[in-house]
Amino acid sequence: AQSVTQLGSHVSVSEGALVLLRCNYSSSVPPYLFWYVQYPNQGLQLLLKYTTGATLVKGINGFEAEFKKSETSFHLTKPSAHMSDAAEYFCAVKGGGGRRALTFGSGTRLQVQP
Amino acid sequence: NAGVTQTPKFQVLKTGQSMTLQCAQDMNHNSMYWYRQDPGMGLRLIYYSASEGTTDKGEVPNGYNVSRLNKREFSLRLESAAPSQTSVYFCASSSGRGYTYNEQFFGPGTRLTVL
Numbered sequence: 001a002q003s004v005t006q007l008g009s010h011v012s013v014s015e016g017a018l019v020l021l022r023c024n025y026s027s028s029v030p031p032y033l034f035w036y037v038q039y040p041n042q043g044l045q046l047l048l049k050y051t052t053g054a055t056l057v058k059g060i061n062g063f064e065a066e067f068k069k070s071e072t073s074f075h076l077t078k079p080s081a082h083m084s085d086a087a088e089y090f091c092a093v094k095g096g097g098g099r100r101a102l103t104f105g106s107g108t109r110l111q112v113q114p
Numbered sequence: 115n116a117g118v119t120q121t122p123k124f125q126v127l128k129t130g131q132s133m134t135l136q137c138a139q140d141m142n143h144n145s146m147y148w149y150r151q152d153p154g155m156g157l158r159l160i161y162y163s164a165s166e167g168t169t170d171k172g173e174v175p176n177g178y179n180v181s182r183l184n185k186r187e188f189s190l191r192l193e194s195a196a197p198s199q200t201s202v203y204f205c206a207s208s209s210g211r212g213y214t215y216n217e218q219f220f221g222p223g224t225r226l227t228v229l
Contacts, residue, residue, distance in 0.1 A: 004156075006156075009154065034217070036220075041223075042222060042223075043118075043204060043220035043221050043222045043223055044157075044204070044206075044220040045220070046217045046218075049217060090156055090157065092157075101147055101159045101162045101172060102157075102159070102218060103159075104149075104156035104157040104158070105156050106154055106155055106156040107154075107156050
């Protein structure tokens with residue numbers, strides 16, 4: 001079975017500061033990993049994904065994440081936060097076998113202070 | 115190209131009432147999903163459909179039924195609503211067959227309150 005743990009339900013940063021959102025996973029098979037963003041009163045939008053290959057993955061809006069198998073982590077980073085980055089962020093792992101459904105973490109709400 | 119659409123956007127029910135949440139996608143995707151989102155719990159899978167004519171239970175299926183009406187549409191039914199079903203419901207779809215996997219696209223959600 002797969003599971004995802006996101007450390008910190010709320011993260012607050014200043015505009016221009018580094019954003020670091022933490023995600024650890026457990027998976028019985030090589031994982032596919034995802035970060036989604038949810039803006040207020042909207043659905044989820046894919047930020048980036050790791051399936052195979054390069055472990056540093058670049059996504060939209062300047063975000064990137066690094067897959068570290070030894071640490072079972074897939075932390076999301078952005079060098080410089082912008083006010084528009086304020087949202088809730090979800091880490092997810094794909095189910096094993098032929099199951100395509102995702103298992104989501106509990107989410108991290110990012111607040112950006114001016 | 116509307117992507118994934120859901121109706122209604124908001125709904126208030128009384129305990130014991132029934133309703134159907136509708137979802138449609140115009141991306142010719144094979145797989146469709148229903149999730150519920152509750153504060154502090156992320157999204158949890160209710161049911162999914164890997165292809166037209168098939169449905170499977172997810173993590174929290176109790177109290178729900180689904181119908182994959184055709185390739186485009188996947189509905190979620192609450193036969194007898196309970197306050198514990200107050201939540202935001204998201205429909206999603208993805209392409210790919212077998213062991214290939216492509217990203218899931220999400221609808222805007224339905225906010226349901228059961229009194």
